[in-house]
Amino acid sequence: MIQIGIIGGSGYTAGELIRLMIHHPKIKIKNIVSRSHTGKFIHLIHQDLLGEGEIDRIKFTSDVSKEIDIVFFCSGHGQSRKELNNISNNTKVIDLSQDFRIMTQSIFNKRNFIYGLPELQKELIKKSNNIANPGCFATAILLAILPLAKNKLLKKDIHISAITGSTGSGRSHSDTNHFSWRNNNISAYKIFQHQHLQEIEQTIHQVQNNFSSKVYFVPYRGNFSRGIITTIYTYSIFSLEKNKEIYKAFYKNHPFVNISDINIDVKQVINTNKCILYLIKDKDQLIIISIIDNLIKGASGQAIQNMNLIFNFDETCGLKLKSVRF
Template sequence: MNKINIGIIGAAGYTGGELLRILINHPNASIAFAHSKSQAGKPVYTTHTDLLGDTDLVFSGDDIQELLNQEGLNVIFLCSGHGESQKFLTEYTLPAELKIIDLSTDFRDESNGFVYGLPELQKEKISTATKIANPGCFATSIELAILPLANAGIIKNDIHVSAVTGSTGAGQSLSATTHFTWRNNNMSIYKAFTHQHLTEIKMSLGKLQDGFDKAVNFIPYRGDYTRGIMANVYTEYEGSLEEAKALYKSFYESHPFTHVSDAPIDLKQVVNTNKCIIHLEKHDDQLLITSAIDNLTKGASGQATQNMNLIFGLPEDAGLRLKAPAF
């Protein structure tokens, strides 16, 4: 097929940079523009310095409407801050045939015609969508840990989650809690029981388990590293560990990026990949599910590319067979 012509809004940030890294090596992708107000006119590799020698693309600061109207543009990725996508869609007129993949929180409630873009939850619906709301990073790791239980309709009690994320999850702008001197050799809790991803997590579980009304008690941690999320989830489960493993392996059998490991897992198995790796343990009547992803790939730009592949009828893993650091 012809290459997909792609525009990126907010291309200078972490998710925009990760998209660029993936898409310049994607066999079916052609980047029409990478827009950045702050870096306009500069080579992409001056901001994303690892791309020196990989691309001569220059950040565009041109009129956005003019960029959207260019002939042959197929899809845009919105990588700006939360709240900015709603403004974008009111300020600009998008061609009817243009596909949108939004990486903000703005439309994860599936408002305004957007489809929630977790492939393991609703791959078929994504494949026919024109507007995708890419899931949050914490939400992705937690949902993938619980979906098989919801699909079987066996979540009977509250769900308890503790999860730690790398500093890139907070975005590229410096703040008191992202500065190296504060984050290094440090750890902290934030937004306990109130994290914004709880809304989409409960929505997703409700899609599979009718009447889902249990609490999801979520404690997020800031980790002393840059990339990756490890979520530890537990809830009451009546079956055996062997039955749980069979349930999870069956649920994810047709999904190329989510895998169940019989051995304990670590973050370096998934960092820089689009994988989610899950490990199960049974302790008395509690099932412990550990889920690991990279917050910038499977938790953001990799999953966004996965959604693009589905929309355009490409193999789901096109451009996403990425190597983990491992050690």
């Protein structure tokens, strides 16, 4: 059993991480840090954990134990660099913020963070001690694009629109994640400027170094709690059938990505670590629809997937989840 620590334990991603970990057969949660709730029982903040056995008796702490094998940073962006100063060099780290995702920022305190998209660099993750977990939008978008980039098939501009649920804004209150604003409402934001665009472009160029076109990304705030649906279109010389062959071949050894032959909807992936892709061809444009749960495959589930790879567990351990369809 490996010993787990979580820092930033009161937010949505930490809550999902705990919920998944209490049923993981290979780990034990040593302690969960929340300096704003120190001394409180965890189930008073994450109320869905009431009655879930040992977790009922655990309280938030102010600092992480030194007797842990791996720590998960679930604090806000910009906090992980501060927290890292208090972590032993022998402790492995998975950071769910954006602090170390960009290559020019990935080395800190003699730690080299690897971009943790398992479908891109699984073997490298297995050898790593420090993982920068990808962003939720970036995960949904990159999984839709990677097979094309890997085969050097991105020839022209890439156009992306994506809608995320309110949990993508975190637990802190703001006007745009308040119920009365979100309900029966939708809005675009950070058009062409979203922070995940940098890691998307970085990864595309890493895989297809001759890509010289533009990536246009329009994100939307949706009027639902969780999930992301992304629509991407770009030029393609191949038929729909040929593109499907390329995608299925690329993902044949990746258990969480599936190619659907019929149209898809967000409910298919809620509460799962799946990404489902649906391809359409219209004249010379290939359209890829991608769906994930932003809190699981887009955050906490992917973090556990990375942990499984680091410790040589089965990649799907603790992540065999089925969506709630209705």
